[in-house]
Amino acid sequence: MQKSSLTALAREQLKLAHASSSGRSSSTVYGGHEHRLRQTMIALTAGQALGEHENPGEATVHVLHGRVRLGAGETSWDGAPGDLLIVPDRRHTLEALEDSAVLLTVAKR
Numbered sequence: 317m318q319k320s321s322l323t324a325l326a327r328e329q330l331k332l333a334h335a336s337s338s339g340r341s342s343s344t345v346y347g348g349h350e351h352r353l354r355q356t357m358i359a360l361t362a363g364q365a366l367g368e369h370e371n372p373g374e375a376t377v378h379v380l381h382g383r384v385r386l387g388a389g390e391t392s393w394d395g396a397p398g399d400l401l402i403v404p405d406r407r408h409t410l411e412a413l414e415d416s417a418v419l420l421t422v423a424k425r
Contacts, residue, residue, distance in 0.1 A: 320345060322357070326380045326417035329359035333415075339364035345419065356420045360384070360412035368407050373424040375403035382416030385409075 325343065332341035339361035347354035352373075360366070362382075377386060379395040386393045386401045388408040395401045395418075410418070 322380055322419060325357050326359065329357050330361075330381065330415060330417055333359040333361050333364075340366075352424050354422045354424065356422075357417060358410075358420055359417045360410070360415075362412055362414045362416075365409055365411040368409050370407055371403055371405050373422050374405075375420065375422040377401040377403060377410065378419040378421070380417045380419060383413040384416045384418060385411045385413055387411065 322345075325345065329341045329343055333339055340359065342356050342358045345355040345357050358366070377384070377395065377400070379397055379399045379401070381397060384395050384401075386395065386403065386408060387410075388404040388406050391404075393401050394413070
């Protein structure tokens with residue numbers, strides 16, 4: 317069994333995002349290329365975004381810190397700490413409305 321503190325990891329990734337010229341940082345929490353399930357901690361400083369991209373499988377975004385906006389076409393959903401956003405099965409974006417950390421969970425097709 318393994319145990320991870322998502323709170324500590326979010327704090328660490330936010331520090332790295334602030335130190336990065338891109339204002340972003342990420343770290344694989346579980347899984348990877350050899351697994352169907354992958355969980356990634358993503359930190360974005362306020363105003364930064366992940367540009368429009370495809371959904372590689374069923375996915376959720378669990379907001380741990382800050383506020384984010386998940387957008388797909390003309391539709392968007394805002395998330396705050398504790399919210400779980402279901403990623404639509406189409407091209408989408410993720411924008412940090414304030415310094416934010418999320419846990420992205422993807423079950424690859």
